[in-house]
Amino acid sequence: MSNERGLSARVHRLAHLIDRWQPSEAVVLVGTALLVGLGTGLGALAFIWLLRVLQRFFTQAGAWLQARAGPAGLVLVPVLGALIAGPLITFFAREAKGHGVPEVMQAIALRGGRIRPVVALIKALASAACISSGGSAGREGPIVQIGSALGSTVGQLFRLSDDRIRNLVACGAASGIAAVFNAPIAGVIFALEVILGEFTTRYFGSVVIAAVTSSIVSRAFLGDRPAFRVPAYTLVSPWELPLYTLLGVLTALGAILFVRTLYWFEDRFDGWRFPDLLKPAAGGLLTGAVGLWFPQVLGAGLEFIGESISSGSTVLGLALALCVVKILATSFTLGSGNSGGVFAPALFSGAMLGQAFGGMAHRLWPELTAVPGAYALVGMAAFFAAAAHAPITAVLIVFEMSGDYRLILPLMFATVISTLLSEQLHPESIYSLKLVRRGIHLERGHDIDVMQGITVGEAMTPNPETVSLNTSLRELADRFATSHYHGYPVLDEEGRLCGVVTLQDLERVTQDGRRPPGATVAHICTRNPLVAYPDEPLWAALKRIGSRDIGRLPVVSREDPTKLVGLIRGNDIIRAYNKAIARRVELQHRSERLRLGKLTGTEFVEVEVHPASGVVGRRISELSLPGECVLVSIQRGRRLIIPHGATVLEAGDRVTALVDSQGLEAFHPLFKADPARQEELERRERARPFAEL
Secondary structure, rough: HHHHHHHHHHHHHHHHHHHHOOOHHHHHHHHHHHHHHHHHHHHHHHHHHHHHHHHHHHHHHHHHHHHHHHHHHHHHHHHHHHHHHHHHHHHHHHHHEEOOOOOOOOHHHOOEEEEEEEEHHHHHHHHHHHHOOOOOOOOOHHHHHHHHHHHHHHHHHHOOHHHHHHHHHHHHHHHHHHHOOOOHHHHHHHHHHHHHHOOOHHHHOOOOOOOHHHHHHHHHHHEEEEEEHHHHOOOOOHHHHHOOOOOHHHHHHHHHHHHHHHHHEEEEEOOOOOOHHHHHHHHHHHHHHHHHHHHHOOOHHHHHHHHHHOOOOOHHHHHHHHHHHHHHHHHHHHHHOEEEEEEHHHHHHHHHHHHHHHHHHHOOOOOOOOOOOHHHHHHHHHHHHHHHHHHHHHHHHHHHOOOOOHHHHHHHHHHHHHHHHHHHHHOOOOOHHHHHHHOOOOOOOOOOOOOOOOOOOOOOEEEOEEEEHHHHHHHHHHHHHOOOOOOOEEEOOOOOOOEEEEEHHHHHHHHHHOOOOOOOOHHOOOOOOOEEEOOOOOHHHHHHHHHHHHOOEEEOOOOOOOEEEEEEEEEHHHHHHHHHHHHHHHHHHHHHHHHHHHOOEEEEEEEOOOOOOOOOOOOOHHOOOOOOEEEEEEEOOOOEOOOOOOOOOOOOEEEEEEEEEEHHHHHHHOOOOOOOHHHHHHHHHHHHHHHHH
């Protein structure tokens, strides 16, 4: 504890020194980026060392179990790793559960990049135990989260702004990919394309510096070799492009299967009434059982990917089986709550699918096609691109991991095809889907949906004015002129919704001179209109309005789509947006208050001044407030008052204060009812009718 306090004191002195020095923005960006890159590179080395140590331990444990229980004893090895990871995640850092990247994206979008420092330690320990014992997961996810947590910690220790902290989180993510795959360019693009969701020069420079620094550190200790040794693959014939197109389609379908299977098992495990700390062990048992028949799918599987790409000798049927089994094993491992990445499993499944497809194509057209290893390399990139919706990262990381540029054309072609198809069939990536399931919709790295908490039912105009099918056009014109509305829902004789009529519909028949005698709304209205439902989020209705460029949507009951319950118009959406913004600001205000309270050892409290309280009508300077107490704000009706000594309190005021925990007992009674004043108020209330008489 004393060491931690000493370190904290030194960091605060350094931050104070920086405040006095006031270095330029460029110096701060470069200095902190170098620090994060160096720290992440060393952290990656420590994580890889820990993996090797634990792998030796679990190998010996597996040999011991096999000697006593036969081959079935190997099933228990992933369980041992899960028994270490499960309690660590459950008791210390639930953010370390699963593949970790969505948590980083959520921190950037909603919390200004703030990640708890303990997450890095727990993620490293839990993931190392999982992967080294045979859990089907990658090591890139943990290192990305470790680097991101380190970047966030550096930003918070130096008291940087939220924007700078987000920048350092991206630096940590890029450094993690650069270190683990020896791919600094892909690390930079991953941070911008996936983590931040935007390419800007504001972030690019510092992210590059961090990624290069981390890569230099890892190369100094691990060597400068590419992750895979790839033969000289080329595009044998232009006729191969249709085959690579078909491979792009197949990898998109395989990636969608991967994403859906992973989250299906996650739902099953989350809904299972079983202790959370033991659920990973159940997943480890299933993974170990699969590993008895297909040991290739255990662990990250990067070595087997390298063998398949370089030789292409895996039997066609086995390669196809390994693609599917790897998806299952990864779903068992991560869906149950264990810790690891999805990057390597996606590369594995893509390589196996590509090799199976390439083996079949080469068998049919040996003179026109490359060997299966080339298709495995392309399939690896296309599969990950479809799963992560990150085509640029996929192309660059495979290029850097293989060190071969000659296959870049089919690589780019298949990757773009797979990404486009995947985005059409499954709009959310393997990373963003977890956030969407939490109600967080991201675009360009930010939570765009401030109206997620607002439903159509809250925003709509209930019981709107309507017209009937037999309303004459003259009467309709009079309604438009007097109401200034631009459209009405149309009901039939039984009061059921059957259409919508707008001012444009009326003007169209009037201007064209096609208005027949006795024409009614039935002749010009739009039948079977787009509708909204009261229980759906407002953003869904807004998207529906935007796609058709219409001004209103009837709101109907889900049980009876012909029963009109309301109408959504433009002004309703504006009011709802204002309400949503107010909610978001209030939530941010509350979260900042809670965070400040934790940092200072105090607590934010909110009390209402009772009409019979002794503080009513008194100045704040006259109150006997506890020693460690600061009044922050007073809400009086719709007014927000910043209090000062001369401010007079009134009944019904909502007072927010920052109070030391020891002063809470003395603070609350000040604003409660005083028995003597309460009795006096009641006596006056009883006497008031007689006085008025």
